[in-house]
Amino acid sequence: MGFVKIFRKLYIKTTNFTRSYQGRDKKLVSFYKLWSFCYDISVGLDPAFGREMKKMIDSAVRRGNFVLDIGCGTGISTIYASKIANKVIGIDFSSDMIGKLKQKINEGGITNIELITGRFPEIFPKTLRFTSIISSFAIVHFPPEERKTIYKQIFDLLENNGRIGLFSAQGEIAPSFETKNEIINNLESVGFKNIHNSDVSDIYRIITAEKP
Numbered sequence: 001m002g003f004v005k006i007f008r009k010l011y012i013k014t015t016n017f018t019r020s021y022q023g024r025d026k027k028l029v030s031f032y033k034l035w036s037f038c039y040d041i042s043v044g045l046d047p048a049f050g051r052e053m054k055k056m057i058d059s060a061v062r063r064g065n066f067v068l069d070i071g072c073g074t075g076i077s078t079i080y081a082s083k084i085a086n087k088v089i090g091i092d093f094s095s096d097m098i099g100k101l102k103q104k105i106n107e108g109g110i111t112n113i114e115l116i117t118g119r120f121p122e123i124f125p126k127t128l129r130f131t132s133i134i135s136s137f138a139i140v141h142f143p144p145e146e147r148k149t150i151y152k153q154i155f156d157l158l159e160n161n162g163r164i165g166l167f168s169a170q171g172e173i174a175p176s177f178e179t180k181n182e183i184i185n186n187l188e189s190v191g192f193k194n195i196h197n198s199d200v201s202d203i204y205r206i207i208t209a210e211k212p
Helices: 002-021 023-033 037-043 047-060 076-082 096-109 144-157 180-190
Strands: 068-070 087-092 113-116 130-136 159-167 192-202 204-210
Touching: 023 096, 037 047, 037 096, 047 130, 047 159, 047 180, 047 192, 047 204, 068 076, 068 113, 076 087, 076 096, 076 113, 076 130, 087 096, 096 113, 130 144, 144 159, 180 192, 180 204
Parallel strands: 068 087, 068 130, 087 113, 130 159
Antiparallel strands: 159 204, 192 204
16 A cells, blocks of 8 residues: 555656646647556556545536536546436547547447547537536646636536536645645636535545535
């Protein structure tokens, strides 16, 4: 277990290189083209990753919900949410990551997941409204000055009393990510209420909040 904790902290610290990729879609797409082949294996090395992600989803998603998963990647969160929700839409800018998820959907015979390849929020239909929106390790790819705008977009896509669930690293450890105060201030500034923060498994952070 000690090795896992050390690996976990080293892994998160290495994510700091993504600061140079924030807002640079071509760089990110190239990176995830390579990482798509080993993403599930790499995050699977830390059992806390999947465990804490599921805690976030359990806190944000209810039976029968219509869910949006921003930065769905290979679908670890998307597929888990689909077991609870009525329908899940996953969006990701990496066609390679989406391709891995499509393969899982086909192999698993999953019928309640719809996928969109492209950048959120530009490519996303503004007419849809969700009861829950989740996102794991995706907001970090937006420059800090854009994050409040992203949260406002999420707020507007939620129905009244809808919930947001976020899973990421703690910005106090990995500066590419938001600190507790930064993320709470960003969410409050766009109108979210009942914001709850949980720092878990040494480096991870779960945030849930509601749209009044």
